[in-house]
Amino acid sequence: MKKLKVLIVTYYWPPSAGGGVQRWLKLSSHLPEFGVEPIIFTPENPAFSLKDDTLMREVADNLEVWKFPIWEPLKYFGKDGQPRQGQVLEKKKKGFLDTFLIWARATFFIPDPRVFWVRPSVRFLAPMIKSNNIDLIITTGPPHSMHLIGMKLQKKTGVKWVADFRDPWSQWDILDKLGVKGWARKRHSFLEQKVIKNCDLLITVSNAWAADFSRLGATKTFVLTNGYDEHAMESEKPTVPGGKFRLAHIGMLNEMRNPLVLWEVLSELCVENREFATSLEIYLAGILSDQVIASIEAFPELKGKLAVDGYLSHGSARRAMKTSTVQLLVMNDSGNAKGHIPGKFFEYLEAKRPILAIGDSAGDVAKIIEDTGAGACLGFNDKVGVRRALEKQFADFKADQPFAPKHFDKYARRSLAMKLSNRLFEIFIDNKR
CATH class of the missing domain: 3.40.50.2000 (Glycogen Phosphorylase B;)
Known part of the structure; x- marks a missing residue:
């Protein structure tokens, strides 16, 4: 041939x-x-x-x-x-x-x-x-x-x-x-x-x-x-240091992708739930906008819960995905967001950790998440949906529920x-x- x-x-x-x-x-x-x-x-x-x-x-x-x-x-x-x-x-x-x-x-x-x-x-x-x-x-x-x-x-x-x-x-x-x-x-x-x-x-x-x-x-x-690369994360242990409920975002997070509703919900949950407040860690790694950091720190309840890293090598990024409790995926809040599937999304699937996506709830990412059972995808203004998803993911974390997305081999x-x-x-x- x-x-x-x-x-x-x-x-x-x-x-x-x-x-x-x-x-x-x-x-x-x-x-x-x-x-x-x-x-x-x-x-x-x-x-x-x-x-x-x-x-x-x-x-x-x-x-x-x-x-x-x-x-x-x-x-x-x-x-x-x-x-x-x-x-x-x-x-x-x-x-x-x-x-x-x-x-x-x-x-x-x-x-x-x-x-x-x-x-x-x-x-x-x-x-x-x-x-x-x-x-x-x-x-x-x-x-x-x-x-x-x-x-x-x-x-x-x-x-x-x-x-x-x-x-x-x-x-x-x-x-x-x-x-x-x-x-x-x-x-x-x-x-x-x-x-x-x-x-x-x-x-x-x-x-x-x-x-x-x-x-x-x-x-x-x-x-x-x-x-994603098959078997690339098999050697990484999915253990979050200190037993924290770690919400991790890996990659660029700028003004166009700033999930204000997420920071608001996290702040409210910290006020209402002492155990949630004690466990929460927000981990952001990559190119970060000063405006994103400022919008998080504007909530007093979230100060001290934010951990920030700069750009991570590809291997280090994989380890950060694997050692998260929930992987944050934030897409652009724009007219063409329906088709926006960040490349790291597929590595998130391979990491086999729950995903909380903020973007177009009827877009391609939402359809893949639904098909694979990989987590939840909510709109930028869906405060009720974001809260419900976080409460479930925190409950699963406390109960040490096993998590295994499915049907993603084709990626x-x-x-x-x-x-x-x-x-x-x-x-x-x-x-x-």
Whole structure:
């Protein structure tokens, strides 16, 4: 059987950290088992703000990685060459430089500040694709500039191209946060239309987002969720230090994801239930907004119950999940939240600890939680539902009730790689007919 040679264009690659790197780092290690030989193309000198050197150990030994220099304008606005867009957006009081940075990002860098990597990458890759007999190109975004690379390479080489959307584009809530309007907004929509109508397959991470892209004009969509590594947490013991009722959130928690109703309910339960107050610990690890911390500390009953860590390596994050009592999952409170499934959600499933999700109670996460029996998903304003869920989870904690989610094997990354490889071979075979 012929091996399918696939070029994967991704901005995020180890030692870059965060959710964006995990998807293709993991899939690339499993794809060869199913007849797909991946080659990674990634920047040689990216200006990412999170770094995790331990992820280098998870890159498959025989994986070929091509690197090419990138010029990134936003590094000149950051600290020590690292972009600070997220921190700038969070600030209540913005100075002249902050305001200029947001305006420049929204007005000139379309679809994103990595757009300057498109042309040189195409010039570099076009002859490499031919000399290396590449059968298929996959681009993954954001940053959505990666899709422009794929589109130009498809036109130049005739090779089939798959666009993988880990987030929306024109409907992405970050554009609203940046204040993208008028001509700039139309430009985003124009480029998005070119991508979704020219790619040979559009992949995205949830059913709701696949439906959104179909409404925008995509004719060939394929849902490939994120996933988890099988057996990755088997050696971790699910014991919470000190016997605490630990609510743990791992990852970014910013103003757009601040579950105010949760802090309010926790405060009320502490007042009403002395045992709950004595047991409670709120553990937050990752990139945290000052506004989130302030909103928690605004409740006197919660002061002293908050434990904060910075960014955790991937291994440490897994241990933190496993040693939680309840895993907090907070999604964006925005118009496209229905299809938002954070990558860490699937690792939460593998950790086999109860989940309390705050987001769209009719969205894709809620449906998976219901299907697997992994916990509860409540709306941002569902105070009664959040309270009821916490009371049950605390009662189960005191009674030492066993917990075992079900039916989530299909989200193992090996299973996802097999599903993807089957679809890629279909595209290749169709191209040969």
